[in-house]
Amino acid sequence: MTGRIAFQGEPGAYSHQACRQARPEMEAIPCRTFEDAIELVRAGEADLAMLPVENSTYGRVADIHTLLPGSGLRIVDESFVRVHINLLTLRGTPIEQVERAMSHTVLLGQCRTFLRGHDIRPVTGADTAGSARLVAEQGDPALAALASELAGEIYGLDVVARHIEDQSNNTTRFLVMAREADWTRRGPGKMVTTFTFRVRNIPAALYKALGGFATNGINMTKLESYMVGGSFTATEFYADIEGHPEDGNVALALDELRFFTSQSEILGVYPADPGRG
Numbered sequence: 672m673t674g675r676i677a678f679q680g681e682p683g684a685y686s687h688q689a690c691r692q693a694r695p696e697m698e699a700i701p702c703r704t705f706e707d708a709i710e711l712v713r714a715g716e717a718d719l720a721m722l723p724v725e726n727s728t729y730g731r732v733a734d735i736h737t738l739l740p741g742s743g744l745r746i747v748d749e750s751f752v753r754v755h756i757n758l759l760t761l762r763g764t765p766i767e768q769v770e771r772a773m774s775h776t777v778l779l780g781q782c783r784t785f786l787r788g789h790d791i792r793p794v795t796g797a798d799t800a801g802s803a804r805l806v807a808e809q810g811d812p813a814l815a816a817l818a819s820e821l822a823g824e825i826y827g828l829d830v831v832a833r834h835i836e837d838q839s840n841n842t843t844r845f846l847v848m849a850r851e852a853d854w855t856r857r858g859p860g861k862m863v864t865t866f867t868f869r870v871r872n873i874p875a876a877l878y879k880a881l882g883g884f885a886t887n888g889i890n891m892t893k894l895e896s897y898m899v900g901g902s903f904t905a906t907e908f909y910a911d912i913e914g915h916p917e918d919g920n921v922a923l924a925l926d927e928l929r930f931f932t933s934q935s936e937i938l939g940v941y942p943a944d945p946g947r948g
Contacts, residue, residue, distance in 0.1 A: 674718040675700050677708040683800035683822030685754055689845045690721050691821065693750035705735065709742045712850060720744065720848040726754070727842045729777055736895055736909045739938055740867050746939025748847035749863065751946025756782050756817050756836040759803055759828035764812040766831045773802040774817035782817060785835040791815070803828060842946065854916070858942030862915040868928060868935035869899070869907050876931055883927030884912060887920035915940060
């Protein structure tokens with residue numbers, strides 16, 4: 672193994688799958704929380720952290736956008752992972768014996784059609800890979816798990832039904848975080864720049880701050896807002912744009928942004944994943 676990459680969840684979680692996909696040469700380290708994964712990197716006990724930020728079906732991952740600015744880490748890559756849901760059973764158990772299927776509530780909602788069609792009752796578990804581990808430990812053939820094929824491999828379960836999710840394009844976007852920023856141009860495709868900013872308390876401040884991106888022909892692919900410190904008057908924005916800070920038009924737009932904001936910070940510059948399309 673070359674280096675270590677931390678992720679939130681049990682072995683076999685979709686974040687673990689993202690680590691295998693994006694950094695197969697690295698040792699994947701499971702962590703209880705997102706904060707724990709971040710802290711491992713900050714402390715030098717891991718080289719990278721793999722953090723989910725949004726899902727194509729359910730939107731952004733709660734708390735991640737508020738954690739990133741204060742994490743002290745920088746985004747060095749992104750990875751789009753297709754979330755394929757599979758029905759996992761005890762070895763040798765046919766689907767006809769399955770009465771209940773356990774998983775995280777979000778995954779249960781993503782395969783309602785399959786469960787109803789097979790008269791399988793959903794059971795809420797703490798998470799996906801944890802549900803697979805529990806099925807293996809309990810040894811009840813009537814109980815199955817909904818999780819990744821990787822979880823089935825790790826916990827010794829059979830995959831009796833593959834890719835049973837209702838949405839065929841269900842995808843989660845992950846960010847790869849490191850202690851040091853990497854602004855080098857790399858990869859054959861586009862670069863992405865992610866930054867946060869707070870607007871000044873003046874009329875049309877957000878409109879003016881973002882105007883430079885429109886006039887300079889820059890594609891802004893994401894803009895999120897969230898409250899700072901629980902205050903209704905302090906709002907921070909998180910944005911992704913296509914381009915590199917050293918591109919002439921991007922440099923001009925960022926200069927205009929800084930003029931109309933009280934605070935701004937670049938969180939990372941990284942190659943666009945092919946999954947962006």
